[in-house]
Amino acid sequence: xxxxxxxxxxxxxxxxxxxxxxxxxxxxxxxxxxxxxxxxxxxxxxxxxxxxxxxxxxxxxxxxxxxxxxxxxxxxxxxxxxxxxxxxxxxxxxxxxxxxxxxxxxxxxxxxxxxxxxxxxxxxxxxxxxxxxxxxxxxxxxxxxxxxxxxxxxxxxxxxxxxxxxxxxxxxxxxxxxxxxxxxxxxxxxxxxxxxxxxxxxxxxxxxxxxxxxxxxxxxxxxxxxxxxxxxxxxxxxxxxxxxxxxxxxxxxxxxxxxxxxxxxxxxxxxxxxxxxxxxxxxxxxxxxxxxxxxxxxxxxxxxxxxxxxxxxxxxxxxxxxxxxxxxxxxxxxxxxxxxxxxxxxxxxxx
Numbered sequence: 001x002x003x004x005x006x007x008x009x010x011x012x013x014x015x016x017x018x019x020x021x022x023x024x025x026x027x028x029x030x031x032x033x034x035x036x037x038x039x040x041x042x043x044x045x046x047x048x049x050x051x052x053x054x055x056x057x058x059x060x061x062x063x064x065x066x067x068x069x070x071x072x073x074x075x076x077x078x079x080x081x082x083x084x085x086x087x088x089x090x091x092x093x094x095x096x097x098x099x100x101x102x103x104x105x106x107x108x109x110x111x112x113x114x115x116x117x118x119x120x121x122x123x124x125x126x127x128x129x130x131x132x133x134x135x136x137x138x139x140x141x142x143x144x145x146x147x148x149x150x151x152x153x154x155x156x157x158x159x160x161x162x163x164x165x166x167x168x169x170x171x172x173x174x175x176x177x178x179x180x181x182x183x184x185x186x187x188x189x190x191x192x193x194x195x196x197x198x199x200x201x202x203x204x205x206x207x208x209x210x211x212x213x214x215x216x217x218x219x220x221x222x223x224x225x226x227x228x229x230x231x232x233x234x235x236x237x238x239x240x241x242x243x244x245x246x247x248x249x250x251x252x253x254x255x256x257x258x259x260x261x262x263x264x265x266x267x268x269x270x271x272x273x274x275x276x277x278x279x280x281x282x283x284x285x286x287x288x289x290x291x292x293x294x295x296x297x298x299x300x301x302x303x304x305x306x307x308x309x310x311x312x313x314x315x316x317x318x319x320x321x322x323x324x325x326x327x328x329x330x331x332x333x334x335x336x337x338x339x340x341x342x343x344x345x346x347x348x349x350x351x
Contacts, residue, residue: 003031004350005089006116007108009080010058011039011100014277017258018095018118020055021175025339029347032056033087037076037100038063069099069130076103084111091116091346094138097131105138116346118171120145121152122276122297144349146342148172148280148333149300164349168341169334172277176262176284177336184259188267194224194251195321196268198261204274204292205233208240214292215241217314219249221321223269228253228261270321279307284333288325290317300332 006026010019019034026032036058062079064072080103084092092108093116094101101117108115120139124132139145139161147153148170156165179185197218205211215237218225227250229237234252238244244252256264265271265281270288273279279298282289289307292314301307304327308320334341 003029004091005031005033005087006091006093006346007033007035007084007087007089007113008093009035009037009100009104010095011037011064011076012096012098013258015095015098015100017175018171019093021171021178022093022118022339022342023055025343027056029343033060033083033089034058035060035062035080035083035104037079037103038065039072039076039098039100073099073103073106076100077107080104080107081111084108084113089113090350093118094142095119097122097135097138099130099134101138102134105141109141114143115141116144116146117142118146118342119148120165121147121155123155124295124297126295144345146338146345148338151300166341166345168345169336169338170280171338171342172280173284173333173336174339176281179259179262185262185266188263191267192269194226194268195221195270195272196264197225197227197272198229198278199227199272199274199292200230200233201274201293205230205236208236211236212240213314215247215250217317218272219247220315221249221318224249224251225272226251226253226264226268228256228264230255272317280333283307286328288321288323290320300329303327303329 008019010016023032034056038061060083064075084107091114092104094104096119105115117138120142122135126132139156143164145156145165147165147167150167153165153167199205199214204214218227229252265287266285268287271278271282272290274292276297279289279291279296279301283301283306291307291309292311293309294311296309304325305323306325310317310320
């Protein structure tokens with residue numbers, strides 16, 4: 001029997017990670033064609049994902065790169081449309097909420113190709129976030145919607161989306177278990193002696209006073225802060241601070257690979273971030289997470305004080321870190337079999 005063809009669109013590191021976990025199961029059942037838009041491209045990914053885990057290299061690498069939202073999305077759509085016309089897939093898989101997600105979904109919908117949205121339903125209810133617009137549009141275009149938690153089912157129901165919506169758990173649980181089982185995550189000698197931080201959102205990094213305020217709050221914490229910082233942000237810190245050595249409680253690290261980041265979280269006392277994905281990763285490792293934002297898509301992590309939103313009152317950071325979380329839910333994001341569940345649902349739909 002001829003296998004159904006599925007085109008997968010990825011464009012950023014978190015999507016590559018999610019797809020790596022799913023592809024291992026997908027390729028047992030379907031003909032998989034992967035498009036990497038090149039919205040972001042991380043050469044650190046190749047060795048581990050291609051060589052160690054046996055993930056296929058993308059058949060199409062578009063090298064779109066950075067641009068304003070409209071231009072970037074338009075460039076992706078032009079290239080993706082040509083590929084879809086040539087490949088003639090039955091389905092398209094998109095992940096999450098990037099411009100690559102939106103570009104793929106828009107093109108597939110125009111060509112009447114059924115869209116499968118993985119990590120559907122997330123809502124911050126902040127439409128100033130480009131990701132929020134991408135999520136909403138993609139969910140309303142999709143045929144099959146796979147949610148990481150039960151909260152998503154209700155979010156979609158409020159918007160009138162009730163058909164082919166499934167809570168299958170989070171694909172990132174599959175990947176973290178894969179990393180643990182393959183000994184890509186290990187305890188180190190300074191376990192629990194530091195806080196691990198990443199800050200990347202523009203409202204936290206593009207304003208001098210705001211960024212220096214965050215650094216001051218890190219400087220005043222009881223434990224060292226290992227801060228993985230983007231070179232662009234580090235350049236701003238050096239420009240705005242007369243002597244970076246003043247921040248002797250902060251260890252400035254370069255951007256880390258995915259598995260290095262997991263190791264840093266796994267061995268930390270707690271995590272401080274404005275990343276959506278890391279809030280969830282911290283929860284899965286049973287780590288307290290301080291989220292430097294006013295809202296979160298992962299509202300379930302707020303229960304039991306596992307994640308805490310802190311934005312205005314950064315002076316309260318240590319007090320929040322000292323609060324011990326309670327009521328951990330081992331199955332909040334599923335049992336690590338999300339990939340199998342997704343493939344089962346696609347196969348049933350495809351009968």
